[in-house]
Amino acid sequence: MSPTATQKQTEERHAAKRSAALLSVVAAFFITLLKLATGLLTGSLGMISESAHSGIDLIAAAITLFSVQVSDRPADEDHNYGHGKVESLSAFVETVLMLGSSIWIVYEAVRRIFFHEHLTLALNIWPFLVLGLSIAVDFTRARNLGKVAEAHNSEALAADAMHFGTDIWSSVAVLIGLSATALGVHFHSTKLELADPVAALIVSVIILKVSWSLARGTIDNLLDATPAQGAESGGQTRRNLIRDLAAIDGVLSVNRLRTRRSGSSYFADVTLAMPRALTFQRSEQITMAATAAIQRVLPDADVVVHSVPTATLAESVHDRIRAAAGRANLSIHDVSVQQYDGALHVEQHLELPESLPLRTAHDLVTRLEADIRREVPAIATILTHIESEPATIEHPASLERDRQLEHTLRNVAQRFPEVLDIHDVLVTRHHDRTQVNCHCTLPDDLPMGEVHAIITALENAFKLEAPEVSRLLIHPEPATDNRR
Incomplete structure (x- = not known):
């Protein structure tokens, strides 16, 4: 894919994420104002708790808008992995804010249930209309945010979608609480009059549950836990990746696999043991296959593959001799190995630059022969024919x-x-x-x-x-x- 096409896709992804986040901020602002005004006019703790919840969502939506603006910036000298962690930080701030609102709601609900403070409500049709409008808006924006988050793998937008999805259920809880309270006032039932603070407690439980779910995922991302895919845990995803890598022809073992997520981007660091007799071209082919295997699980992951040349049981004596020469970056050919008197005897040709002094050439040969003997202890003698490699252009x-x-x-x-x-x-x-x-x-x-x-x-x-x-x-x- 050309750089121009990649840049265009990046711009389209950024525009879609920014548009979804901006619409979420606008919707959260108006819903928060309506709930707060209705709660203050009616004295309903359920409505006030809902306005507090929506206020937290407004702050969260604003943070999300900021995070998607920053997270898609390309990597620079100070941030080599890009700015994707801003989305994780944004989700963490949202979690803290939601936890604080839950504590306040529980405190107010306990005061009203056990100390009967502020139980008198001025009920009218407005709380029900506002809640109905809120449910409709939350359903629409949660669905929109969810689609954009899934399409562009945005952690911040996924957090917002989860928030607003739970807002629907919390609004329903408050709606039921207000209805029960209205019935309690009509029939003079003290127990039904407690339905509003009880509904507020239900809202706080919903907020706590969402906060816990978000906190776990956010902390995992901030601590670079192995990214989970679908219903699989991070550990299972890692085991599947190791299995797929080990199945590649030419991979002897997977010595190390590290994966991390930063915003919508994935990064993988892999160390693979490969036969040391492989050519450089074949090693590159295996590297490309390993990259493709990881990207099938972690889409568009930035993969770094480190290969470790490894001796195999299937290596011949000739392979081991050439491996020793390869480590010294020397070129040998016409290698002949004979066995007699219970030992191996090697004859080989070594090419060296024609301008190299004899003393230097002899030192190279001595070191090479010593390395070959360490590699194959059964070798008794080595005869190396030194040939000069022409350094001039043919006449x-x-x-x-x-x-x-x-x-x-x-x-x-x-x-x-x-x-x-x-x-x-x-x-x-x-x-x-x-x-x-x-x-x-x-x-x-x-x-x-x-x-x-x-x-x-x-x-x-x-x-x-x-x-x-x-x-x-x-x-x-x-x-x-x-x-x-």
């Missing part, structure tokens, strides 16, 4: 010789009617050795036995014409697919 005279060899090869190939084409001829030289590589086109239906015989005959005929060539490598290809 025109050498290029002309290469063209002559290619011309000779094509002429020899014409003696074999089965050979349809010779292409991609490459001549290489290592010190005093010349090697020719080429691709050879043959009929599709030619049996492999005949293919081998033709190639062998072509090699022998060419070496008779060009005895200076020490090796000819031929890659046979079918006529219908001779360019791979």
